[in-house]
Amino acid sequence: MSYARTSEDVRPRDGHGVRNQLRINERTAYGQGCEIVATYEDNGRSASRAGVARPGFDRLIVDLSRGFTDRGQLIEGVVCTADDRLYRRADDLARFFAALTGRPGRIYVDPLGIKDPYSQEGLLQAVRSLEAAVTETRTRSRRLTDWHWARAVEGVPHSGPRPFGWQEDRITLHPDEAQFVERAILDRIGGKAARAIARDWCDLGVTGTRGGRPNAQTVTQIMTAPRVCGYRANRGELLLVPETRQPVLGQWEPIVPPDQWHAVCATFSPGSLYHHRGSGAPRRTGNERTAPRHLATGFLRCGAERRDGGACRGALCAQKGRSKQSPYVYTCRSCGRCSISGPLADQALERLLFSDAQSGMRLSGAERQSWQSGEMGIEEKQRIIASAFVCCVVRPGVKGTHSWDHSRVEPVWRCLDQAAPAGASV
Structure with missing residues (x-):
């Protein structure tokens, strides 16, 4: 598996950065006698800011966890130009290493050579890389903030x-x-x-x-x-x-x-009121973000197939529906080809969460009672969901089907042992 990521693309999203990294990955893999069976990329995606979606990285984790690509090719390792292309946050490091070492014998390759992710030294090296990336991010952020402030006090646009x-x-x-x-x-x-x-x-x-x-x-x-x-x-x-x-x-x-x-x-x-343009601009009163209104908001990813054969993995967002049965629906913003009834998706999430045999986690009796009685607020419910799922992939529905199919919602568990299908081999 070959992964490439750029934080920003100075040319308007033309992808030259990720293309260059993928070429380096090909050269690195060839030099180590490896063959690349799948490529994953995130163009113009930050890995240091919380809440930034990285569809390519999420898809890499899913495929790495189950041991094979969408086309059924076995995965025996990952090649990347540098550690900080893969992770700049501790949770992403944990996800990557858990998926990579979920099966024995896998390797991690970069231009410096082959790394052993199973050894203590390999893990320590990854942690050191993470610490260096975090320090660099903080230093760069502070310098950038100071630079913007200095320009602002001079009246520069x-x-x-x-x-x-x-x-x-x-x-x-x-x-x-x-x-x-x-x-x-x-x-x-x-x-x-x-x-x-x-x-x-x-x-x-x-x-x-x-x-x-x-x-x-x-x-x-x-x-x-x-x-x-x-x-x-x-x-x-x-x-x-x-x-x-x-x-x-x-x-x-x-x-x-x-x-x-x-x-x-x-x-x-x-x-x-906004003091400057942009949807992310702080409001004058410093008001906090509006609380989510729907249970599955932020957890659903599109499972529609792209032209290149991969999955879209775009975020599904809630919008107003057209029927009493589905007063709201979740629709993919990226491709628009995947949509699911809002109540159906919310029900599917609850079914998965309360199915102990699948989730591998246990809700306390008080939490279960509070949830099912309606006493628990939606933000607390989403916190519990986030502790169980990385996300849920929604398969496109079949036209003409009027019955609800909860199996369209496929979970990506944080417990990666549950993410791999039974009987999968390296």
Whole structure:
């Protein structure tokens, strides 16, 4: 098995980084007399941040645990350019080593040679690599944070995507977009709904800087961003000059004066306001994320087959359904070819969790009673599910089938002994 990963791709997602790593893996494998039977890659995926999905790595763990690829080829080891391509977090290291050593005789190969994952020295070397990766990540993160702050206090524009309303230099106003923003702010101060403003923009053919259609959320972000009046923010907070306690002014041309920005912000509830663009931008009030509403949210992965023969492994997200039996459904955001009834998926998760013979774990009597009586909250239920499953792969349904098939939801247990099918050989 050959694995490659890049944290970021300076060329727009063209995959040159992972391609280079895969070529190095081929050379390394050939030099050690090995043959690559499957490749796995994660392009532009961080391994150091919690919650970042790595479909290629997850698929590698599943195949490594069961001992063979989707095409039935036996797996006898893994080749990678460096340890930190595979793991930068302790939980990923544990998952990888548990899957790799689940069957005797397997090897781990990198450009420096063959490593023995079964020996104490091999495990210690992996831990040392993890410690070095964690230290490097923290140092790099601190330097990057300091760099952004230093640029911010000097009023330098954000280095991300071009903000709506400005040209590519991020300083000069875009003649058409700036007029849309100014008009929207005035309309909002006059009482117009953000949704109506977004609808007007769509009717006029206005698109975002990345080509997307405006909606109420993006329009709100644009109107309430401090940059529209020339103020500079950093990590969701207005920057102030220490001596005067006045906002730091950016180097760009403002669209409206500060009093109009304050006026438009006052028309929104505090939780709706964004200090800078982007769905991950902190809100002004520091509100926490909304609690999940559905049990299987975050645990389902798409099992639809890609064109190259591998599985999609994209995340399935909840959305509104069209029937009383399925008021909500989980649908793959990546390929859109796999969908499952929300109540069916939630029931399947509960069945798997309470099936002691399969899960290999035991819920306490109090936990079981609290769960089944409805006293346990959904966040606590998800914590228990996360301790049992890495994820659950959902196979596409069959058209015309109206009965619920719980077997479509296939678990990937954290107890990897349960993940390997009975009778599998190396």
